[in-house]
Amino acid sequence: MTNPADRNAALAARDLKHIWHPCTQMHDHAVAGGVPMLPIVRGEGAWLVDAEGRRYLDGISSWWTNLFGHANPRIAAALAEQARTLEHVIFAGFTHPPAIELAEELVRITPAGLDKVFFADNGSAAIEVALKMSFHYWLNQGHGGKTRFIALTGSYHGETLGALSVSDVALYRKTYAPLLLTPILAPSPDAYEGEPGETPARVAARRLAELRALLERHAHETCAVIVEPLVQCAGGMRMYHPDYLAGLRRLCDEFAVHFIADEIAVGFGRTGTLFACEQANISPDFMCLSKGLTGGTLPLSAVLTTQHVYEAFYAEYSAGKAFLHSHSYTGNPLACSAALATLAIFRDEPVLERNRTLAAHLARRLEPLRDHPHVAEVRQTGMIAAVELVADKATRRPFPAEDRRGLRVYLHGLRREALLRPLGNVVYFMPPYVVSEAEIDHLVAVAAAGIERAVE
Numbered sequence: 333m334t335n336p337a338d339r340n341a342a343l344a345a346r347d348l349k350h351i352w353h354p355c356t357q358m359h360d361h362a363v364a365g366g367v368p369m370l371p372i373v374r375g376e377g378a379w380l381v382d383a384e385g386r387r388y389l390d391g392i393s394s395w396w397t398n399l400f401g402h403a404n405p406r407i408a409a410a411l412a413e414q415a416r417t418l419e420h421v422i423f424a425g426f427t428h429p430p431a432i433e434l435a436e437e438l439v440r441i442t443p444a445g446l447d448k449v450f451f452a453d454n455g456s457a458a459i460e461v462a463l464k465m466s467f468h469y470w471l472n473q474g475h476g477g478k479t480r481f482i483a484l485t486g487s488y489h490g491e492t493l494g495a496l497s498v499s500d501v502a503l504y505r506k507t508y509a510p511l512l513l514t515p516i517l518a519p520s521p522d523a524y525e526g527e528p529g530e531t532p533a534r535v536a537a538r539r540l541a542e543l544r545a546l547l548e549r550h551a552h553e554t555c556a557v558i559v560e561p562l563v564q565c566a567g568g569m570r571m572y573h574p575d576y577l578a579g580l581r582r583l584c585d586e587f588a589v590h591f592i593a594d595e596i597a598v599g600f601g602r603t604g605t606l607f608a609c610e611q612a613n614i615s616p617d618f619m620c621l622s623k624g625l626t627g628g629t630l631p632l633s634a635v636l637t638t639q640h641v642y643e644a645f646y647a648e649y650s651a652g653k654a655f656l657h658s659h660s661y662t663g664n665p666l667a668c669s670a671a672l673a674t675l676a677i678f679r680d681e682p683v684l685e686r687n688r689t690l691a692a693h694l695a696r697r698l699e700p701l702r703d704h705p706h707v708a709e710v711r712q713t714g715m716i717a718a719v720e721l722v723a724d725k726a727t728r729r730p731f732p733a734e735d736r737r738g739l740r741v742y743l744h745g746l747r748r749e750a751l752l753r754p755l756g757n758v759v760y761f762m763p764p765y766v767v768s769e770a771e772i773d774h775l776v777a778v779a780a781a782g783i784e785r786a787v788e
């Protein structure tokens with residue numbers, strides 16, 4: 333029998349014997365005193381509990397998926413019921429009530445005009461679907477010369493080859509660049525990269541002018557512009573003004589290219605509105621959803637598009653215009669029922685109001701960090717807040733990536749019951765919506781102490 337005090341070590345050893353983890357240099361786990369491999373055996377609310385009973389407050393919603401707490405009883409009950417009824421069925425030629433209800437509900441709650449739903453099974457797959465659908469739309473309309481995509485610098489849309497092609501985070505892209513499509517990169521409206529004294533709205537206007545110039549040159553060969561609305565998450569929680577989205581909508585219409593809104597990370601209330609696009613009052617041609625869609629319980633994604641796009645594929649079989657994309661688990665009933673239970677919570681509870689109060693509390697708690705000599709910026713959009721650490725506050729010179737300052741914050745957090753997982757030099761907060769004000773206080777206190785250690 334394993335000594336209870338060694339349960340973590342025993343499980344970690346078994347894990348490391350066979351499992352290869354994502355986004356991980358596995359050697360980090362082999363170094364004595366290095367990065368621990370933590371076996372989590374249960375979750376409750378915003379907390380994760382390891383095999384030895386130690387707790388970790390999930391400050392990042394387990395890669396931005398969890399909305400209403402771990403092992404949420406309402407979602408768990410819906411899943412159990414569905415598992416006893418229908419676990420899966422082929423989704424070509426067959427359908428089922430959870431998918432039908434979910435499609436109806438998604439059409440109801442997303443911006444006007446998004447009336448068609450294509451299901452996929454994770455965020456990257458949704459991006460693949462949107463890219464292929466946009467290209468195929470233009471092909472079916474007789475514009476086969478449109479084969480390229482415009483993406484923003486600093487963007488992240490996933491790591492399958494198509495999604496990675498339209499991503500611009502060097503860490504993920506550089507190694508695989510020879511395998512990728514070459515996007516046309518437009519400068520991000522990221523307000524942090526603005527000129528000194530320039531407002532976020534001015535940065536957005538300047539970047540729109542630059543995008544216009546790109547479209548003048550490339551619209552004839554461009555299928556779509558793809559963006560993460562309001563917050564470029566994996567690129568360092570970089571934030572921008574909603575004017576950019578409104579301007580982008582106008583430019584896409586003017587130059588006849590699609591607008592793909594990747595709301596995989598920012599959808600479902602993260603930015604203060606149910607969908608980030610609402611803050612610019614716009615409706616994209618494609619909206620990609622995943623992560624929070626199932627409340628963080630099961631992989632599922634959806635691409636919403638317009639009746640107009642749908643009609644470009646709708647023809648006699650012999651015309652060969654049908655959209656070709658099929659994953660075995662498309663529209664999985666378990667995942668759909670988890671999504672329905674998640675959306676029912678949004679209907680029944682004042683989620684967005686409560687988030688506003690929590691976000692304001694988080695903002696107050698983070699305020700003192702603005703004066704820290706190694707903090708260049710504290711920024712926030714709804715339930716996403718980020719602290720940008722720099723080597724030099726005056727010039728905003730970053731710490732070299734190889735210093736791995738963020739890792740020090742992460743390790744400090746684990747010792748103090750908090751899961752914080754900085755993106756390089758950016759310490760961020762993206763907690764489940766069930767977090768309490770006291771728990772936010774804990775996260776911020778641990779992060780502040782971790783930052784002190786990280787900048788030494």
Ligand SMILES: Cc1ncc(COP(=O)(O)O)c(C=O)c1O
Binds near residue numbers: 456488489565597598
């Ligand atoms: C904006 C955005 N798009 C797409 C993805 C890819 O989603 P997945 O990890 O489910 O493939 C992510 C994941 O972090 C994301 O943040």
